[in-house]
Amino acid sequence: MRVKEQTQERPQTAGVPVALSAWLVPGLGHLMLGRTRRALTFFAIVIGMFSLGLYLHGELFPLDRSEPLTFLAGIAEIGVGLPFFAVKLLGMGAGEVTALTYEYGYTFCIVSGLLNMLIMLDAYDIAVGRKS
Amino acid sequence: MTSHFMMLTIFAALVSIAFALLMRQDPKEQLRFGILAFVCFLGSAFLIGWLMFPFPS
Numbered sequence: 001m002r003v004k005e006q007t008q009e010r011p012q013t014a015g016v017p018v019a020l021s022a023w024l025v026p027g028l029g030h031l032m033l034g035r036t037r038r039a040l041t042f043f044a045i046v047i048g049m050f051s052l053g054l055y056l057h058g059e060l061f062p063l064d065r066s067e068p069l070t071f072l073a074g075i076a077e078i079g080v081g082l083p084f085f086a087v088k089l090l091g092m093g094a095g096e097v098t099a100l101t102y103e104y105g106y107t108f109c110i111v112s113g114l115l116n117m118l119i120m121l122d123a124y125d126i127a128v129g130r131k132s
Numbered sequence: 133m134t135s136h137f138m139m140l141t142i143f144a145a146l147v148s149i150a151f152a153l154l155m156r157q158d159p160k161e162q163l164r165f166g167i168l169a170f171v172c173f174l175g176s177a178f179l180i181g182w183l184m185f186p187f188p189s
Binding site: 038041042045048049052101104107108111115118119122132 | 139142143146147149150153154157
């Protein structure tokens with residue numbers, strides 16, 4: 001009964017805008033929840049990794065369903081949020097396959113997206129009260 | 133920026149910090165977990181590197 005009451009008190013819908021914000025701008029979800037230090041750290045890590053990946057000639061993969069691994073890599077990179085779309089609009093992120101650091105580059109880009117997905121889920125859990 | 137070890141170190145450091153902040157609440161526990169994750173990243177890379185050493189490239 002007590003558990004049911006506590007569950008009802010939790011604002012379940014509050015998690016969605018927080019999660020959406022956390023996805024679009026890395027760290028924004030935690031900032032909305034008043035966790036400034038974490039928000040800034042997450043922003044620096046995700047944007048830093050993504051930028052480093054691009055600097056190392058990493059590729060932003062297209063969502064090509066005929067190539068399952070490419071498709072999954074593209075989904076992972078979209079996890080970065082707005083920076084991904086901004087870079088795409090600027091015509092960057094084509095990648096340079098012949099570059100020595102190409103594999104490093106796309107690995108950094110993919111992992112930055114995956115990290116931001118974890119950060120988004122963390123923000124959601126905090127917003128709905130699953131995590132303190 | 134083409135050193136494998138430097139790439140590995142930067143990658144391990146950034147991911148370890150993120151994991152520590154996500155998985156631990158107390159700052160001391162975050163520090164401990166972050167250092168452990170960082171050492172595990174580097175250690176496993178060295179171990180796998182040596183295990184692959186006998187195989188031809």
